[in-house]
Amino acid sequence: MKTALSLIAAAMLTGLALANNQAPALKFDPLPYAYNALEPHIDAQTMEIHYSRHHRAYFNNLVKAVEGTPLAGKSLEEIMPQISKWPDAIRNNGGGHYNHDLFWKVMSPKGGGLPKGPLAKQIDAAFGSFEKFKELFKQAALTRFGSGWAWLCVADDGSLFITSTPNQDNPLMDVVEKRGTPILGLDVWEHAYYLKYQNLRGAYIDAFWNVVNWPEVAARYKKAL
Numbered sequence: 001m002k003t004a005l006s007l008i009a010a011a012m013l014t015g016l017a018l019a020n021n022q023a024p025a026l027k028f029d030p031l032p033y034a035y036n037a038l039e040p041h042i043d044a045q046t047m048e049i050h051y052s053r054h055h056r057a058y059f060n061n062l063v064k065a066v067e068g069t070p071l072a073g074k075s076l077e078e079i080m081p082q083i084s085k086w087p088d089a090i091r092n093n094g095g096g097h098y099n100h101d102l103f104w105k106v107m108s109p110k111g112g113g114l115p116k117g118p119l120a121k122q123i124d125a126a127f128g129s130f131e132k133f134k135e136l137f138k139q140a141a142l143t144r145f146g147s148g149w150a151w152l153c154v155a156d157d158g159s160l161f162i163t164s165t166p167n168q169d170n171p172l173m174d175v176v177e178k179r180g181t182p183i184l185g186l187d188v189w190e191h192a193y194y195l196k197y198q199n200l201r202g203a204y205i206d207a208f209w210n211v212v213n214w215p216e217v218a219a220r221y222k223k224a225l
C-alpha cells in the first residue's frame with residue numbers, strides 16, 4: 001500500500017516536473033498597454049476587439065491546429081519557414097498569431113518620433129531618408145488589395161526592404177515572394193481600422209507613425225542582423 005502510494009506520488013511529481021520544464025512554445029502575451037493607450041490614433045474599442053477577439057481566435061485555432069502534429073511544441077519562428085508543408089489552418093492562424101504579437105509590441109503610447117542609431121542610418125541608406133521611407137511604406141500598405149500587412153524587413157545580407165503580404169502571410173514564410181525578418185508590421189485588414197477610419201486606410205496609416213515604438217523596432221533590427 002505504502003509502495004503503491006509512493007509510486008503514485010513519484011509519478012505525479014515526475015508529471016509536474018515535466019510540465020514545469022516544458023515552456024509553452026506558443027503563448028498569448030498580454031497587451032503591453034491599456035486598450036485606450038493608443039488613442040486618439042487607434043481607438044479603445046478597436047484595440048479591445050482586435051486583441052481579445054481577433055488575435056485570441058487566431059491563437060486558439062493555432063493551438064488546436066498543431067495539436068497532434070510534429071509542430072506541437074515548436075515555436076512560431078520554427079513553424080513559419082516550413083509553412084507550405086502544412087494545412088491552411090496552420091498558415092492562416094500561425095501567421096495571424098505571429099503578426100499580431102509583433103504588431104502590439106512595435107506600438108507604444110510613448111511611440112512616434114524618429115528612429116535612432118544604426119537603424120536610422122540604415123533606413124537613410126536604404127530609402128534615401130526617413131520621409132521617403134514613410135512614403136514607400138505607406139504606398140505598400142495602401143496598395144495591398146484587400147486584407148494583409150505592410151512590413152519593414154531585414155534581408156539575409158542585413159539590408160532593409162519594404163514589402164506587403166496578403167491575408168495573414170508574413171515574410172518569414174516559405175510561400176512569399178521576398179523573404180526576410182520583419183521588424184515593423186502594420187495590419188491593414190479593415191478590422192484594424194474600420195470603426196474609426198471607415199474606408200480611409202491612408203489616414204490610419206498616417207496615424208500609425210505616432211505610435212511606432214522605434215526602440216523596439218531597433219532592438220528587432222539588431223537581433224535580426
Ligand code: MN
Nearest residue numbers: 054187189192
Ligand atoms: Mn488584425
